[in-house]
Amino acid sequence: MLKTDTQIDQTHIWHPYESVLHPYKHPLVKSAKGVYLELEEGKMVIDGMSSWWSVIHGYNHPRLNEALRNQMEKMSHVMFGGLTHESAIELTKKLLTLLDDSFEYVFFADSGSVSVEVALKMALQYQVERGKKEKSKFLSFERGYHGDTFGAMSVCDPVTGMHSLFSDVLHKNFFAPAPKSEFTSNDATKDLEAVEAILQEHANEIAAIIIEPVVQGAGGMRFYSPVFLQGLRELANRYDTLLIFDEIATGFGRTGRMFAYEHAGVVPDIITLGKAITGGYMTLGATVTNQKVAQMIEQNGNVLMHGPTFMANPLACSVANASLELLMQNPPFAKIEKIQNQLKTELAKCEALPNVKEVRTLGAIGVVELTHRVDMKTATQSFLENGVWVRPFMNLIYIMPPFIIEEEELRALTDAIYKTAKLLQKSLK
Numbered sequence: 001m002l003k004t005d006t007q008i009d010q011t012h013i014w015h016p017y018e019s020v021l022h023p024y025k026h027p028l029v030k031s032a033k034g035v036y037l038e039l040e041e042g043k044m045v046i047d048g049m050s051s052w053w054s055v056i057h058g059y060n061h062p063r064l065n066e067a068l069r070n071q072m073e074k075m076s077h078v079m080f081g082g083l084t085h086e087s088a089i090e091l092t093k094k095l096l097t098l099l100d101d102s103f104e105y106v107f108f109a110d111s112g113s114v115s116v117e118v119a120l121k122m123a124l125q126y127q128v129e130r131g132k133k134e135k136s137k138f139l140s141f142e143r144g145y146h147g148d149t150f151g152a153m154s155v156c157d158p159v160t161g162m163h164s165l166f167s168d169v170l171h172k173n174f175f176a177p178a179p180k181s182e183f184t185s186n187d188a189t190k191d192l193e194a195v196e197a198i199l200q201e202h203a204n205e206i207a208a209i210i211i212e213p214v215v216q217g218a219g220g221m222r223f224y225s226p227v228f229l230q231g232l233r234e235l236a237n238r239y240d241t242l243l244i245f246d247e248i249a250t251g252f253g254r255t256g257r258m259f260a261y262e263h264a265g266v267v268p269d270i271i272t273l274g275k276a277i278t279g280g281y282m283t284l285g286a287t288v289t290n291q292k293v294a295q296m297i298e299q300n301g302n303v304l305m306h307g308p309t310f311m312a313n314p315l316a317c318s319v320a321n322a323s324l325e326l327l328m329q330n331p332p333f334a335k336i337e338k339i340q341n342q343l344k345t346e347l348a349k350c351e352a353l354p355n356v357k358e359v360r361t362l363g364a365i366g367v368v369e370l371t372h373r374v375d376m377k378t379a380t381q382s383f384l385e386n387g388v389w390v391r392p393f394m395n396l397i398y399i400m401p402p403f404i405i406e407e408e409e410l411r412a413l414t415d416a417i418y419k420t421a422k423l424l425q426k427s428l429k
């Protein structure tokens with residue numbers, strides 16, 4: 001007998017971080033518009049996840065659709081080796097306008113993880129070309145997350161990054177404790193001492209420090225003090241290592257600034273971008289660096305050895321241009337502040353639940369940390385029944401809605417989070 005679409009999904013398709021042998025029944029999305037996903041049988045749910053940080057302007061946006069259509073009529077793709085095109089040039093202009101003036105060179109990669117691979121490679125090649133081949137490791141952080149490819153995995157938190165499973169293959173790097181100083185704190189001395197202790201002993205082996213600025217995302221949804229980043233910049237200079245900021249999740253407004261490094265007023269040598277760069281329409285990453293790094297990489301006549309087939313894909317670049325144009329023409333920061341205030345006020349009532357450890361908000365990010373792992377089946381069912389799409393992980397219920405979300409829609413999300421956390425508490429007994 002022929003299998004139904006649901007059966008095909010359940011028997012043949014791998015979904016992220018899920019069993020292929022004991023699958024969930026995944027809700028099927030028929031279409032999406034604004035902040036709504038249309039599920040089978042016409043049920044509409046409000047998306048609290050922006051499809052993992054990316055859909056900042058909402059789904060099916062007329063300006064983004066138009067950009068893609070226009071580009072498609074010209075060409076969907078052309079190789080970037082030996083050729084160039086207008087959409088990549090325009091996107092480079094926009095990125096360099098938005099980023100700090102010290103950034104000068106853009107490498108377009110096919111995803112966030114690949115842009116991290118390129119950043120690591122840039123740092124390694126920088127050290128090799130200046131005769132410091134022994135500086136071949138990275139200093140990263142517990143609770144950090146930088147992607148699922150092998151280089152990126154080697155700088156992810158050793159436990160959640162499953163280092164023990166891949167220990168024979170993964171590059172051995174150094175890990176400092178996750179920064180504990182709170183976002184509002186002006187003192188990160190203790191956190192910085194732990195980093196310096198590693199640098200004192202191993203700086204001669206370390207090519208670069210890599211960190212997600214201000215928000216550690218998929219490793220625990222933790223916010224920390226921008227003062228820590230100022231200290232890291234100083235330590236990187238003093239101990240002669242490069243500094244990489246992974247802004248794949250935080251870039252393009254999410255934390256209330258265009259880039260999270262702006263909270264700290266310091267810039268890294270290399271920055272990685274992805275996710276919201278295309279407004280969540282297509283996969284695209286970028287690794288951007290400064291004169292110092294680019295000069296050194298080429299000083300002996302070599303070049304950066306990386307070149308994906310779909311590098312600077314014109315469709316992805318064109319929709320990224322439209323997305324950045326929207327951000328530049330109508331800066332979303334007042335709206336993001338409004339979202340932050342509403343999240344703060346409305347999620348506060350979760351603090352009274354006995355199974356809630358902490359509630360935290362920053363920019364358009366709201367996090368409810370529970371004292372226990374989330375029962376995904378119960379939570380997913382509860383969210384859908386309450387008309388929203390929220391996808392918890394570990395003990396975290398979190399949302400990062402599209403910036404266009406209206407007050408009532410955000411209230412539906414915060415109400416659903418409260419009800420679901422309460423329900424999860426009951427089912428613990």
Ligand SMILES: Cc1ncc(COP(=O)(O)O)c(C=O)c1O
Nearest residue numbers: 111112113145146147217248249
């Ligand atoms: C901070 C950070 N870096 C890298 C990545 C990997 O990006 P991608 O999933 O596009 O490969 C992610 C994805 O969640 C991320 O949050």
